Amino acid sequence: MTRQTPLRAIRGMHDLLPDDSARWQQLEDRARALLERYGYTEMRTPLVEQSELFKRSIGEVTDIVEKEMYSFEDRGGDQLSLRPEGTASCVRAAIEHSLLDQPRRIWYRGPMFRRERPQRGRYRQFHQIGVEVFGLTGPDIDLEVILLTRRLWEALGLTDLRLELNSLGDSAERAAYRQQLVAYLRQHEAQLDDDSRRRLETNPLRVLDSKNPDLAEIIAQAPSLIDALGSDSRAHFEALCAGLERAGLAYEINPRLVRGLDYYNRTVFEWITDALGAQGTVCAGGRYDGLVEQLGGRATPAVGFALGLERLLELSETEPPPSIDAYLIAVGEQANAAAMPIAEQIRDALPELRLLCHCGGGSFKSQFKRADRSGAKVALVLGDDELAQQRIGIKPLRAPASDDPTNTGPAKSEQSKTEQTSVALDALADRLPDFL
Known part of the structure; x- marks a missing residue:
């Protein structure tokens, strides 16, 4: 019998071998214990959802939906996708199972899927732990989720992370700012790369997140969204910053921080490291007060974050306990x-x-x-x-x-x-x- 050619894992998707699994379990156990201490309860959602869920939540003109989702038509003709992130699934489940009758603190963990170019810290199957809070409007809950992440870094012995913040305001403020930004970028359209020109027509805020070094000066001189905030959004952001200062947590306001998902409003934040090269974001999140209503539920304020386990494990030097006594x-x-x-x-x-x-x-x-x-x-x-x-x-x-x-x-x-x-x-x- 002819020996068959061995099959290999799909590019960008990796096996978790026995020698590595103990470190994963240790990280997950520490995160679970911490989240339970803060009163969060776990939710588990399917890996496969209707593609429409992510088009309506993330945005049809985002890179994730346009280029990166693993989507297919099943035998019944339904358009399905492997989940590229966890928030939309949690919101869908909360609406479907009537969990929004009172404030909820929920966390989840599991694999996500995006067809990106594999590189250090970026994989096509990657794993996240995320937090979602429903029903609370104030900056105090924004403060809680950020302080929770700081406590997790302490539990893992991580010291080289820095916190960046921004506020995206409400939808009306963002719409007014978008007009200012487009007018500014039109003046420099000849200098924009193809990707930024495309975004200029569909999602101009994402131009601010460009990693093209040739555009750094243009982006640095762009109008600031913080300057376009109304009194309520500004007061919310200032209260969050004051809370961080009282808690002794250093932060940096980054007016170019916009995140890659359309559903964010007001607070957005990222924890960043320089130890992983270009893929330096370890944890990111913010408010998404309009998403529940956008997906068919009643208007419900919400805030959350997700952190990448692969990147955390690269940073963590913890040694797992022996597997056998x-x-x-x-x-x-x-x-x-x-x-x-x-x-x-x-x-x-x-x-x-x-x-x-x-x-x-x-x-x-x-x-x-x-x-x-x-x-x-x-x-x-x-x-x-x-x-x-x-x-x-x-x-x-x-x-x-x-x-x-x-x-x-x-x-x-x-x-x-x-x-x-x-x-x-x-x-x-x-x-x-x-x-x-």
Whole structure:
């Protein structure tokens, strides 16, 4: 039989291998614990939605909808898309299941899909954790979601992130500003690149977000949206800034920060790093007070953010805990037969223990090598003689994570760190934790 050519993952989509999954779990667990402390509850939405959901929310003339969505027609003729972001799905679900009768604090996590050019920090399947808050209008909730992100950076040990803010005002203010901006850009139309000329006709605010260095001077001299804010929008933004200052959180006002989604209004923000090259935005969000109504619900104020897990993991230097605590070795016919039932008894007695039971036979020496390679802290050694005496050996494979020098008991002695200790099987649950 001819050997087939191996298949590979789709470009821009990556396998999460076992050695990496512990770091992902650690980050997700820390984020979940923090969000629960703030009173947020988790929502999970489908990966596939009607394409119309994203056209109506993100905007038909955005790069995401025009160029990047994975869209297709299913066998029933429905136009569907893999979700490119999480907010629209959360809003759709909140409307569909009547969750907007009171203020809601919701969070989500999972993969998103955009057909972008793969590069460092940017993938075609990427993962986000996001927060959405419905039913609260004031700058205090904007402040809360930003302070929440700061606390997450502290939990992850990240120190090289900076916060940028802007206000997009309300729809009328933005419409008036758009006219000013278009008039200004028309004066420099010959110097604009093709992408910016196209945006000038469809979504001129996005010209401000251009990464073309040749346009930097033109963009820097453009009218400022903050100058076009009315009294209510200005008061909202100033109250947010004052709250950040009281909380001791440094920020920078960036009048060119517009975000890439059409549904934002008033507050927008980004957390940015210089450690990841061009893809420096780690977390971004803002208010979207009109989106619920735009998607068929009653008018409901809202604010949220999303953060990219791949980028956070690149920045984080946290080491995951070992995946295995103990490795059970069995040598001898009787011991091999009894090993699996004994492993189950140990798991019953110590529910938090991560125990790997050796399978596949092999010599005592080869099993010990596998135990050491597993990363386990101890090997549990069961032979026919130990089984006959209802005992089991505990062999430390590496030093305990933290040693208390005041503890002079046998499990913490210098001798016990390297030598095998024999204990009664019925005492193992009490003795084993001392070796971990």
